[in-house]
Each structure stands twice: as structure tokens, then as C-alpha cells.
Amino acid sequence: MRAVVCEEINRLVLREMDEPERAENQALVSIRRIGICGTDLHAYKGNQPFFTYPRVLGHELAGVIEEIGPNEAGLKPGDQVSIIPYLHCGHCIACRSGKTNCCVSMQVMGVHVDGGMRERIVVPVSHLIRAEGLTLDETAMVEPLSIGAHAVRRAAIRPGEQVVVIGAGPIGLGVMAIAKQAGAQVIAIDRNMDRLERSRSWAGVDFLVQANEQAVQQVAEITNGDYATTVFDATGNAHSMNEAIQYVAHSGQLIFVGLVKADISFHDPEFHKREMSILGSRNATREDFEQVMSILREKKWSMDDYITHRASFDQLPDSIDVWLSPDSHVVKAIVEL
Structure with missing residues (x-):
């Protein structure tokens, strides 16, 4: 073999x-x-x-x-x-x-x-x-998409909630698509404009923000100064994960979906004044797999574009x-x- x-x-x-x-x-x-x-x-x-x-x-x-x-x-x-x-x-x-x-x-x-x-x-x-009911391609993609489904389930997103997803790679795209399924308004953040455009065309996100010095201000403008009640970081990048707190609304939550072989730190007053929650999201469960397979059977997501x-x-x-x-x-x- x-x-x-x-x-x-x-x-x-x-x-x-x-x-x-x-x-x-x-x-x-x-x-x-x-x-x-x-x-x-x-x-x-x-x-x-x-x-x-x-x-x-x-x-x-x-x-x-x-x-x-x-x-x-x-x-x-x-x-x-x-x-x-x-x-x-x-x-x-x-x-x-x-x-x-x-x-x-x-x-x-x-x-x-x-x-x-x-x-x-x-x-x-x-x-x-x-x-x-699934193609072989769809079947192989159930696992990465289930990572996103689990993160969204961890977050318990409410319809109409304003959500930021940092990182428009395959995991981030899954988070965006599942968050849209949950009724959220999704703001995608990434350095790469091609990936951002894919997040709009494939996952149907509402706003695109390029990760640069103006990104925090752009999110503030989109949310009328509230920032996002839920922020997902799907980058697996230590710098991004350290900075993700900036996008979180007061009383909001930050979910780390990506994993990095490094320490993550943040300024405690910024964390404390928000009374925010920080969650980890690891792997997925059978329930997440079954949810993704059900969505894939509806043929709403094109694997040719993913x-x-x-x-x-x-x-x-x-x-x-x-x-x-x-x-x-x-x-x-x-x-x-």
C-alpha cells in the first residue's frame, strides 16, 4: 500500500x-x-x-x-x-x-x-x-467546514448580530458561511483582497475590510461605533490573535478558531473594560458534521469555488x-x- x-x-x-x-x-x-x-x-x-x-x-x-x-x-x-x-x-x-x-x-x-x-x-x-447525496469533493470538505460550524455553535450567534471573521482562508470561509446561515451580518477581514472577494462571492459576507492600519476604524464605521458582538479569529497568526480584541464590542466575545504555536497576550484594561468573553473552539463533533452535510446536500455552496x-x-x-x-x-x- x-x-x-x-x-x-x-x-x-x-x-x-x-x-x-x-x-x-x-x-x-x-x-x-x-x-x-x-x-x-x-x-x-x-x-x-x-x-x-x-x-x-x-x-x-x-x-x-x-x-x-x-x-x-x-x-x-x-x-x-x-x-x-x-x-x-x-x-x-x-x-x-x-x-x-x-x-x-x-x-x-x-x-x-x-x-x-x-x-x-x-x-x-x-x-x-x-x-x-454528496460528491467525493464535498465529503472531504465536511471536516474543515465542520470546524467553522462548531465555532459558530460555540458562539451561539443571534439573527441580525454583527460578526467579524478575521482570516478568509478555508476555515474562515466556513465560519463566515455558517454565521450567515445563522442569520448574522458578517464583516470579513483579511490582508488579501482576492480572498476577501471570495468571501463575498462564496460565503456571502456583507462587508469586506482589508487588514491594515484603517481596519479598526472601518469596523467602527460599519457598526456605528459599537464594534462586533462576536469576533472569530481564524488566522492561526499570533499577531492577528493578539490584536483581535480591538474589534470586540463591550460585553462581546472573541472566539479563537485558529491555533498557533505561541503565547497570546493582550492589554488587560482593554479586556476588562469590555467584560468580554474569550473562547477557544477546537475540532468539531458529530453534530457539527451532520449539520454541514445537511447544508451541503442543499447544494448552496460550490466546491468548485472553494x-x-x-x-x-x-x-x-x-x-x-x-x-x-x-x-x-x-x-x-x-x-x-
């Missing part, structure tokens, strides 16, 4: 691996699509927390079941499935509270354990969702450096098997 392995920082290789062996309550899944996440790129460049080498990357996955035993979900060979890549313990305080996305002993495929950049993988049956770059499995090791270049203008890349 072929697999792409990140053997060390800046080294991604295609090599042969042993075939996986299916155990009880597991399914053998043939991988058909792999989305390339910021996590994969950070791991390749040595900037990913909780990471060790060598590692098979990949957690945005679409596959087809090859082998499976009797199961309550009625899954069977030939079913197209989305894979929930967050392997939780089921008994820690978070799991007991239904918050499996932040399990104390979390094992994320492609980060803590080997992921899906290979031809076949074994997955717990509990972490598969039948993807009927996915900007493609490669075959054989091309993957050589494509990473290309996609990392700003000149490539990648928003979301996907690998086809």
Missing part, C-alpha cells in the same frame, strides 16, 4: 507501507479524496503543536468502505463515507460532558496518530458517517512546496486517488 509520510520537517515522501488490519468495530476504508489543511502545512514546516515525526498526515478525508462487520449504523461495503478524525477516549471529563472534540486524551488522525494520506485506512465504525488546487496522489510530495508559496494563491487544495 502506498502512503505519503512526513518523515521530518520539510521532507514528505511517497513510500510503501504494510496494509492495515481491521479489528472488531473497525472498518477498512479506501481513501478517495484528501483535503490539505493548515495543520498539514504547519506540520511539514515544523510549526504544529502536539506533533512528532515521522507521521502520515491527512484528516480531511472522503472514502469508500471496503470491509466492515455488523453495525448499528447499517454501514456496508461500498458506502461513501466522511471520517471524523478525532479519536476520543469516551470516559474523560470532556467526553462525559458530550464534548468529545476536546477529549483529554485526544488523538487526531494525521497529528497524534497516522492519518489518511494513504490508499487504505482502518477507522472505528463510530467515526464514519454515510455521505449519501477548492482552488488539485493534485494526484503521486504528485502530492512535490505539490506541498508549491502550495506553500503565496504566488500559488491556494485557498483549499485537494488530492485525488
Whole structure:
């Protein structure tokens, strides 16, 4: 079986691996699509927390079941499935509270354990969702879009609320689109005007603000001096995350969706006078996956506009450096098997 392995920082290789062996309550899944996440790129460049080498990357996955035993979900060979890549313990305080996305002993495929950049993988049956009515591309994009769905659910957005989303990458786009579904008025902030324009055309945001010295004032003008009651930072950039407090209204909230391998700090008086809340949003739950799949079945979001770059499995090791270049203008890349 072929697999792409990140053997060390800046080294991604295609090599042969042993075939996986299916155990009880597991399914053998043939991988058909792999989305390339910021996590994969950070791991390749040595900037990913909780990471060790060598590692098979990949957690945005679409596959087809090859082998499976009797199961309550009625899954069977030939079913197209989305894979929930967050392997939780089921008994820690978070799991007991239904918050499996932040399990104390979390094992994320492609980060803590080997992921899906290979031809076949074994997955717990509990972490598969039948993807009927979805294309393979849509199925692979369920995971990144679910990150946005979870962040919006954490925020408990109200219809008509003015929301800022910083970062118009694939995760930020998902946050914007789900926030619009929740009835929010969305202000997108990014340095890149092409990404901002995509946030309007794909996610339907209401206002575009380029991240520069005038951005805070622009948000103030848009919100009539109130600023945003909810701000999401989806950049994974320490500077942006440190500065995000500026956009938050008094009594508002800031949700960190992106992850950065650095300390985050802010000026306490600015935080305290707002009596604001700061929330982390990690991974997603089955509920978030099912919400996104339901929306995708309505065909409201075009994957042709969300996915900007493609490669075959054989091309993957050589494509990473290309996609990392700003000149490539990648928003979301996907690998086809």
C-alpha cells in the first residue's frame, strides 16, 4: 500500500507501507479524496503543536468502505463515507460532558496518530458517517467546514448580530458561511483582497475590510461605533490573535478558531473594560458534521469555488512546496486517488 509520510520537517515522501488490519468495530476504508489543511502545512514546516515525526498526515478525508462487520449504523461495503478524525477516549471529563472534540486524551488522525494520506485506512465504525447525496469533493470538505460550524455553535450567534471573521482562508470561509446561515451580518477581514472577494462571492459576507492600519476604524464605521458582538479569529497568526480584541464590542466575545504555536497576550484594561468573553473552539463533533452535510446536500455552496488546487496522489510530495508559496494563491487544495 502506498502512503505519503512526513518523515521530518520539510521532507514528505511517497513510500510503501504494510496494509492495515481491521479489528472488531473497525472498518477498512479506501481513501478517495484528501483535503490539505493548515495543520498539514504547519506540520511539514515544523510549526504544529502536539506533533512528532515521522507521521502520515491527512484528516480531511472522503472514502469508500471496503470491509466492515455488523453495525448499528447499517454501514456496508461500498458506502461513501466522511471520517471524523478525532479519536476520543469516551470516559474523560470532556467526553462525559458530550464534548468529545476536546477529549483529554485526544488523538487526531494525521497529528497524534497516522492519518489518511494513504490508499487504505482502518477507522472505528463510530467515526464514519454515510455521505449519501454528496460528491467525493464535498465529503472531504465536511471536516474543515465542520470546524467553522462548531465555532459558530460555540458562539451561539443571534439573527441580525454583527460578526467579524478575521482570516478568509478555508476555515474562515466556513465560519463566515455558517454565521450567515445563522442569520448574522458578517464583516470579513483579511490582508488579501482576492480572498476577501471570495468571501463575498462564496460565503456571502456583507462587508469586506482589508487588514491594515484603517481596519479598526472601518469596523467602527460599519457598526456605528459599537464594534462586533462576536469576533472569530481564524488566522492561526499570533499577531492577528493578539490584536483581535480591538474589534470586540463591550460585553462581546472573541472566539479563537485558529491555533498557533505561541503565547497570546493582550492589554488587560482593554479586556476588562469590555467584560468580554474569550473562547477557544477546537475540532468539531458529530453534530457539527451532520449539520454541514445537511447544508451541503442543499447544494448552496460550490466546491468548485472553494477548492482552488488539485493534485494526484503521486504528485502530492512535490505539490506541498508549491502550495506553500503565496504566488500559488491556494485557498483549499485537494488530492485525488
